[in-house]
Ligand SMILES: NC(=O)C1=CN([C@@H]2O[C@H](COP(=O)(O)OP(=O)(O)OC[C@H]3O[C@@H](n4cnc5c(N)ncnc54)[C@H](OP(=O)(O)O)[C@@H]3O)[C@@H](O)[C@H]2O)C=CC1
């Protein structure tokens with residue numbers, strides 16, 4: 053059986069990948085950061101030499117929502133750049149032919165708003181609230197492209213997902229992305245009998261969110277024929293909603309009937325970042341899980357894992 057190393061195998065994306073039915077075709081290596089610290093170049097080299105994976109999915113990273121990114125730009129830039137450079141160079145050294153690298157829609161110029169197509173990366177200034185993280189992601193993506201330029205036999209391909217949510221998400225408000233934050237806030241309001249929930253900003257900014265189980269499906273498909281992938285490929289539903297819409301939809305799914313207020317002192321970040329899914333369509337794939345269903349699944353997970 054072919055061996056697959058999933059970095060970040062204990063994280064949200066990694067756990068969803070390990071739960072995908074197609075993973076049964078692979079012997080999976082999913083070390084935690086304690087077992088394999090990707091910041092430790094020598095340990096990574098030894099690990100690859102010992103375990104000799106046939107392919108690698110790079111889903112490890114220092115990841116968080118707008119608040120975490122703004123609070124720790126040094127950590128987000130340094131750790132993600134080091135991890136990215138280490139995994140790509142170690143894979144090259146170990147002679148691994150297939151690497152699926154995960155970037156993020158925040159690598160696009162902030163002013164574009166919508167129709168973010170893969171050829172527009174590095175055509176304008178980045179969003180300041182996550183610039184450090186975006187620079188790290190761009191560096192790793194470009195490194196993959198340079199590696200393929202030097203050796204066209206390699207498949208070091210980058211998937212660029214939109215914002216994600218799902219099982220194994222982080223719900224702690226210090227780290228969370230928008231959707232898990234809403235689930236936590238609305239659930240807490242319901243538990244505490246509150247009739248008000250606070251939205252950061254005026255709620256008119258827009259975000260594209262995809263269920264992490266769908267990203268796992270895209271990664272599995274990428275692994276099944278990495279040669280068919282372009283160098284970089286956006287992954288998302290191709291439509292977005294306003295922040296206010298997400299709050300309304302979560303409240304509906306959870307069954308909370310209070311009202312929303314806006315805290316205009318909170319950060320808003322990009323007004324819109326909607327991916328172009330033209331290449332994704334040509335690739336012949338699209339996400340399947342609708343927003344209300346995905347939120348329902350995520351809320352069930354939250355209730356099982358996070359509420360005592
Ligand atoms: N969540 C999102 O909305 C989006 C995520 N992405 C990308 O998808 C990928 C996965 O994100 P997600 O699953 O949400 O993130 P998580 O925070 O859930 O998981 C990240 C994983 O990275 C691992 N990790 C962190 N530091 C190290 C290290 N030094 N050495 C080894 N492993 C480390 C952690 O391992 P451990 O738990 O063992 O410490 C953790 O399990 C990232 O590249 C992210 O940028 C892209 C777009 C959107």
Ligand SMILES: C[C@H]1O[C@H](OP(=O)(O)OP(=O)(O)OC[C@H]2O[C@@H](n3cnc4c(=O)[nH]c(N)nc43)[C@H](O)[C@@H]2O)[C@@H](O)[C@@H](O)C1=O
Nearest residue numbers: 116117118121156158182215229230233252253319320321
């Ligand atoms: C995927 C991408 O995700 C990150 O970018 P982001 O999309 O800006 O992050 P976010 O998911 O935290 O959404 C934030 C939007 O939502 C609004 N908002 C309302 N109320 C809450 C709230 O309660 N929490 C949060 N976090 N945001 C809120 C908030 O005002 C803003 O408009 C990158 O840093 C980087 O990690 C990355 O790659």
